[in-house]
Amino acid sequence: MKKLFGQYAGLRREMYIIFFGRVVTNMGALIWPMLTLILKSKMGLSASDSANLLLLLGVLQLPCTMIGGKLADRFSKRSIIIVCDLVTVGCYLxxxxxxxxxxxxxxxxxxxxxxxxEWPSYDALVADMSSSADRERAYSLNYLGANLGLVLAPTLGGLLFAQHLNLAFLINAVSTFSSTVLIFFFIRNTRPTQDASPVSRYEAGQQGSTWQVLRRSKVLWLFLLCSAVGEAVYSQFNFLLPLNMEQLYGQQGAVWFGMLTSVNATVVILCTPLLTARFCRLCDTSKLLAGEALIALGFAFYIFVQGFIPLYFAAMVVFTLGEIFITLGRQPYLTRRIPASHRGRLTSITLVGGMLCQGLALKVVGLLADRASPPLVWALVVAVAAAVAAGYALLRRADRRAFPLLYK
Structure with missing residues (x-):
């Protein structure tokens, strides 16, 4: 155990502040996993109408995410995070x-x-705080911190959902503000880490627009497509799964879903250090392929185990292992292959692509959930996940030719 967690030693001090900030913020993240149930159960909306509202949220977030990426490349990422957090805290209160x-x-x-x-600033800040060789450890630590806070939060949110939802919002506000205080007082040096390794040439700053950068490296388009569609698949964890639980168990479905989410966070905490150390030599593209294949397998369980709770938890373990591999591969893949001068903007494009595909998926799955049986809807989701895995297999082959130094 000491060896597993010892692999995170030697990173910049600021990385540990971000880690603790993630822990504190997500200790109060009681709300977002319950959004689908709030719209359906508390407001009485159908699955289709809930999907329409979530789609509206996605549409509103699109230009703001692009603006956030542009701001991240021009101004202090720390200041952007603080300002966005304060607005969020005010709304939760x-x-x-x-x-x-x-x-x-x-x-x-x-x-x-x-x-x-604020997400483009967060992701770009993690990349700035780490060298290319440390990138995977840095994102692994950041991801671990996010899930440490989530171990009990969703279960608590499920318990508060029926009678004390307002208290859940208050806890969310306090935890987010606590994280903001940590960043305000303890993160001062935000200058990018100097990296002299041969592969750092792929991260050298460039002139020109974001689209010019993408034209110089066409393999990134395949990555963006696979990543976006993969996000649409992943989003069913927070949309189709709670709907499925509500169909099976009514109000008690929120409690079961909260427990499944807590299992997800627990597996992340136990397995992220292990997988980070065990597969440190596996290339980013192979991690992405393995991750999407495991997500497809985990969701495939739900086609056959309707109403049998123990296998829902087993499926969540398989799904979560896939999620870990995707996390260990996605941001390290992107940040090792794009110029540091464009990290915020290209991260925002990745996020926007995922949001667009999530919005489309919400609309399609919402319509199907009102008309078709859950196993049929899950089968469609699994088919799309399998297609994404095939796309990552193609990406691995093309990427080896485009970025040979990263495969030595």
Whole structure:
């Protein structure tokens, strides 16, 4: 165990502040996993109408994410994170004092927009704080911190859902503000890490627009496509799965879904250090392929185990292992192959592509969930996941030719 966690030693001090900030923030992340159930159960919307509202949120987030990426490359990433966090905290506090209403949902969506706007700055900051060789460890530590906070939060959110939803918003506000305080007082040096390794030439700053950068490396388009469609598949964890649980167990479905989410976070905590160390020599593209294949397998369980809770938890373990591999591969893949001068903008394009595909998936899956049986809908999701895995297999072959130094 000491060896597993010892692999995170030697990173910049700021990385550990971001880690603790992630832990504190997600200890209060009681709300977002329950968004689908809030719209359907608390507001009485159908699955299709819930999908329409989530699609609207995605549409509103698109330009804000692009703006967030552009700001991240021009201004202080630390300042952007702090400002966005303060707006989010204010919205959560207001929601904690309001009844469920259109205004409540509007404030909730504003919080989501500003939380999304800061993501390009967060991802670019992690890349800035690490060398190319340390990139995987840095993102692994960041991901581990996010899930340490999530171990009990979703289960607590499920327990508060029926009678004390406003308290959940208050806890979310306090935890997010605590993280903001950590960043404000303890992250001062945000200069990028100097890297003299041969592969760092792929990260050298470049002139020109984001689209010019993408034209110089066409293999990135395949990555962006696979990543975006993969996000649409992953989003069913927070959309189709809670709908499925609500269909099977009614109000108790929120509790079961919260427990499944806590299992997801627990497996991340136990297995992320292990997989990071065990597969440190595996190339980014192979991790992406393995991750998507495991996600497809995990979701495939739900085609056959409707109403049998023990196998729902087994499926969640398989799905989570896939999620870990995707996390260990995706951001390290991107940041090792793009110029540091464009990290914020290219990260925002990755996020926007994922949001567009998630929005389309929500609409399609929402319509199907109102009309078709859950096993049929899950089968469609699994088929798309299998197609993404095939895309990552093609990417691995093309990427080896485009970035040979990363395969030595």
């Amino acid at each position: 207001a929601c904690s004092m309001l009844p469920i209403s259109p205004l409540f949902v509007a404030l909730f969506f504003v919080a989501g927009i500003f939380a999304q706007m």
